[in-house]
Amino acid sequence: MAAGSGAGRAPGVLGVVCLLLRFGFISCGSQQVYGIVHEKVTFNIASNVPLKEILWKKQKDKVVEWENSELRAFSPFVNRIDLDPVSGDLTIFNLTSSDEGKYEMESPNITGTKTFSLYVLEHLPSPGITCALTNGSIEVICQLSEHYNKHPELTEYSWDCPMEQCKHDSTEIYFELEDDLLQTIQCTASNPLANKTSSIVLETCVPNSGHSRNRYILIAAVLGVIITVTCIMLYMCGILKCDRKTDRNNSS
Structure with missing residues (x-):
């Protein structure tokens, strides 16, 4: 009977856990978030309940807190963050490599914490x-x-x-x-x-093959220019010789 009752209780416990996960009351693991240096990134909470107080932390250091309708940011995030007090979403601007790390959001209106692992990437170059x-x-x-x-x-x-x-x-x-x-x-x-x-x-x-076609075309073009120039020079020399012979005949 004991084993049977234990087996019967298991689905009920799993069901409760599933409901808590579905409505955001339990956070299992960190959500991976990616940002690019000098740009911005947002941690989306999208809470289903009104949030009276909000505290965001990076590791153990405070990032920003919202309490009694007052917002307070902490270094090095001063003038670089935007907090939505309704949803709890946090946006960080002008990202730096040092912003990487684990972020957590706590609120008395939410059981447990929301955690995010931020990776800050450089702008991707062409390979x-x-x-x-x-x-x-x-x-x-x-x-x-x-x-x-x-x-x-x-x-x-x-x-x-x-x-x-x-x-x-x-x-x-x-x-x-x-x-x-x-x-x-x-x-x-x-x-x-x-x-x-x-x-x-x-x-x-492929050496001596990959560019062979272009090389042959270039060689042919160079030879063509040389032949053309040579023909023109020979032709001009022939004209000069003819003119000299004519001048001699006329003088005689």
Whole structure:
């Protein structure tokens, strides 16, 4: 009987927990929030009950408090925050890397705390694409600049091209010389807030082959100019010789 009654009570307890989670009275874990340096970010509370008092903290330090209809911000957030006393939402402006961390909101009207983990990212640059001919294969590498080192674990790479190799999400892929070297290969670097794309044509990766077409055209153009200039000079010399012979005949 004891085991049976315990099993019967379990669904009831789980049901209560689910209701508390649904209406925001219990906070389990931190919500991940992402912002960009020099821009703004908002922690959304969207409370369903009127809030008489609000206290936001970063770790153990106070960020802002609202009490008796008075708002007080604390350093280093003075003149950089906006608090909605109705919803409890907090907005931080002009983000810096030092703003990263765990934020908590407390209110006597809400059981437990609302917690957020803030990640501050740099503006995402376009990825660099390099390639080389290695052991008879074309290696194409896509990566961000080494100066972009903020949260590399949040950066993902993807490729776009008609070939099978581009279905693999990695920083490097390989092609064969028999593949279509005229194809344009695109690489996209992305994080939770942005994505940037760069591209490269495969034939530019093959020495003495990738640029051969352009080289032949350039050589042909140079030869054409040389031949044209030579012909003009020969023609002009012929005219001068003829004029000299005519002058001699006339003088005789």
